Amino acid sequence: MITIKDVARLAEVSISTVSRVINDSKPVSPEVRRRVLKVIEETGYKPNDVARSLVTRRSYLIGVIVNNLAQSYVADIVRGIEEIGKMYGYDILLCSSYSSKETQEKYLQLLDRKQAEGLFLVGNKFDDEIIEIARGLNKPCIYFTRDVHEHMNHISIDSNAAFYEMTNYLIKEGHKKIAYVSDFADRTSVENDKIAGYQKAIEDNELQYSKMYVVGGNKHNRAYELGKTIAKDASEFTAVVCSNDEIAIGVMNSFFDNGIKVPDDVSVVGFGNIREGKFVRPELTTIGEPYYDVGAVGMRMLIKMIKGDKTPQGLMELPFTIEKRKSVKTIG
Amino acid sequence: MITIKDVARLAEVSISTVSRVINDSKPVSPEVRRRVLKVIEETGYKPNDVARSLVTRRSYLIGVIVNNLAQSYVADIVRGIEEIGKMYGYDILLCSSYSSKETQEKYLQLLDRKQAEGLFLVGNKFDDEIIEIARGLNKPCIYFTRDVHEHMNHISIDSNAAFYEMTNYLIKEGHKKIAYVSDFADRTSVENDKIAGYQKAIEDNELQYSKMYVVGGNKHNRAYELGKTIAKDASEFTAVVCSNDEIAIGVMNSFFDNGIKVPDDVSVVGFGNIREGKFVRPELTTIGEPYYDVGAVGMRMLIKMIKGDKTPQGLMELPFTIEKRKSVKTIG
DNA sequence: CTGAAAGCGCTTACAG
DNA sequence: CTGAAAGCGCTTACAG
Incomplete structure (x- = not known):
């Protein structure tokens, strides 16, 4: 595995400088930048996000706990979460609990250890105890469910x-x-x-x-x-x-x-x-x-919260539609 | 955030000792163990997996790139992957590409930087170029598709x-x-x-x-x-x-x-x-x-490969079933 | 059984 | 614009 050290050595600069060109975080002279870029190109160096994550204290990981991925509405919500996430550089750690409280708790702990920056709970029913554990993690958390809970950010329709x-x-x-x-x-x-x-x-x-x-x-x-x-x-x-x-x-x-x-x-x-x-x-x-929107809007809220915005608390209501198809007959 | 250092200080031991009781990696005297456990309990300390990951060089992360999560067979495969993964402590980084080559490539790079230990590509069609990039990552990789590729570990039915x-x-x-x-x-x-x-x-x-x-x-x-x-x-x-x-x-x-x-x-x-x-x-x-099995068997193969077993190369065939329902009529 | 020290691969003040 | 050094939170030889 090739590290920032190798790049620094090969380009004959300090690792600080390499870091600066990778992240574009500070001015670097054109000549040095070119040299570093060349070495990166040649070696195929890719920064190790784990190391970066440790020092920046950012994981850009969002934990999504679903009950059942096979339900099509869940897949649609996840899609919304993912697409907005991608726009902002967040990735998804997917956890399917199949409504098992034990699994949900295990995943919650896991997501905490993995330094997930935010949480989604997606599904019909989550036990109050699980909600409490999730809240105890002290991370931004959004609750997608058809059952409304207090104290939780929640997205639904009327x-x-x-x-x-x-x-x-x-x-x-x-x-x-x-x-x-x-x-x-x-x-x-x-x-x-x-x-x-x-x-x-x-x-x-x-x-x-x-x-x-x-x-x-x-x-x-x-x-x-x-x-x-x-x-x-x-x-x-x-x-x-x-x-x-x-x-x-x-x-x-x-x-x-x-x-x-x-x-x-x-x-x-x-x-x-x-x-x-x-x-x-x-x-x-x-x-x-609008499941996709539910996911997308939720993700935007979550990202806001991660950035420290405290405002978007409580319930958010999205518009519904009546999908008129063939199972209804007009009676004389 | 409470770290291993805090626990060590509070329990009046070295961080090495704390690490040992957390991981059960070396013998620790009962009395000291008790002290450490007590502090962990009281403080609610949880190890930081990012730091651990950096030193152990293990992420326990499996990257799964799907084309479309909303297809029910994809959700079933993912379920198989996830459940077996859970048994062995692996987690899933989910990436939906919606068949976009650009997105697939982006995710491949991302998964590499995040130190994913293995890869799944799930979907009907992946471009040869993407396959090449995936192979270039030099990680164990399994390809779930209805289109067989050479050089790739592949699971399908006959x-x-x-x-x-x-x-x-x-x-x-x-x-x-x-x-x-x-x-x-x-x-x-x-x-x-x-x-x-x-x-x-x-x-x-x-x-x-x-x-x-x-x-x-x-x-x-x-x-x-x-x-x-x-x-x-x-x-x-x-x-x-x-x-x-x-x-x-x-x-x-x-x-x-x-x-x-x-x-x-x-x-x-x-x-x-x-x-x-x-x-x-x-x-x-x-x-x-047997989609669930496809995911489960694939995950077992992948874990084997991660553990260094080189054998399970090539194509693996799973049994199919004829689901006899109502859309076929017996003709006189 | 226990601790001090080195080190994982990065970022970021700090000094120049 | 550049580098040396400290440090993120852990694990793991090494020495005792």
Whole structure:
């Protein structure tokens, strides 16, 4: 391995001078600069970032802890983080925890030891204990989740408004009997927001009907199973609003297999705009969160915080979109 | 920031001793060990991995360059890499290049400066020039791609055998007229393997019919467009073998929108077993590559190489599976 | 079992 | 504009 010392020796200058030309940190005479550059070129010397990091106390490493990279929205957020990071010279240390608290804690410690300058937690649920450990690290930290926590910088969309708007859209399309499918029995604050948005739309339009189902898990499979039950009630409503796209697709597939046609018999809408929603037939109408932007905006916030700006605390809300596709039918 | 020096001072020992108890590298008397541990506990001291890395010349960092993290198979491979890495204490520096040669090169340099101990390139296509730069880094490197390169450690499945077996499966189900949809006009060696496997099955069964389409791109959209053309010929065959799942789903969707029923009118099969294949209706019958294993096996190879084992060179083949689902019909 | 010292590859006052 | 020296936070022979 060739070091700054070798370059200095070969160029017949001090290592200070080599450092200066590498970093462009202080004036160096053209002649000397040329000599150093030539040696660097010839030897293929590359500065060792570990050594540099030790003295500058900068790692330019951002730790990203995700629950499951395979979820498409997670990949999109990570992409946003990464692209903005790249613009500012930050790199990503990726950690997938698969929702294991133990793994999350291990990674948090690791990121600390590796001198990560900032942290992202990306996923639906992080235990309060993990949040506390993360805070204890005393690093800039941003929390991407659908469940809001206090004391944390947080990026999200206004779920209440989103579900209000989506439900209103269904009503405008002529639907009067609209059911709702929730994810868990023990609701997160975000889920409560969603339900409240849905209910407000029902009430504002003076509709009577509103039926609620609970999946009791976020696996596609659970929604599929529940879908069989919902299918039996299908004559009671013309549309169903689902807490998220995974559920919506599970329900749609269950309908398909039980002879209920979407959207002819029942319209289905979701939330999240996951990639799969465009692959299923009919294509799923859903609420789009700007995941890439969530990552990008979060990264900008984080970089600001790393630079010492204390201002961007608290919650940041991004705009949502209603992705109108084929799973909703206009009723006469 | 609290350092090893602080701990040493507080515990009234030398920093050497502190280092020894942290790393369990040399015997330390129980009494002294207890004292040191107590101080560590009280101060919350955590070793600085950057400093440690500088002296040990170990970073325990593995650079992973992917083209697109949003592809589900990439996420699965990364998962395999990460989980095995975690077992051996290696961490992942994630770099998404989105197929940009410039970005790939930049990341390669970066990973070198960060002292990454090994490299993964994950994606369909990497330019030869990039491969050369990667090799020039002189680090253990593993290449995950569907296009085989010489001089590189490579993990894949036997595409030829996979397509042979899949086509035979269709024939056994009674299909006699089977078309093939290829991805690009300028074929990769893997694509040639696939086509050869398909053709061999046709020939071995003394079937006459074999029609070939070329998508000319790997976007779902392109396959959808081509699907319209294929739909017009639909009476000429009863099954179509697609080069990959993205194409298969594009074709299926095009069939759906053009009134061709899958599998009743035409059976469709793909390759890759991407997540979306289980979400579409009918569920896609496809060839499964064990992506998680690809990542895991690759990581084991890489770690071996890092440890100085020179043996695991060249190509490694993993078993494939035929995922029989709903997009194939048995013909009388 | 323990400590003093050298050194990993850099950056950065400081002095000239 | 340039160099000698100190130091970042550790590990590891070496000596005792």
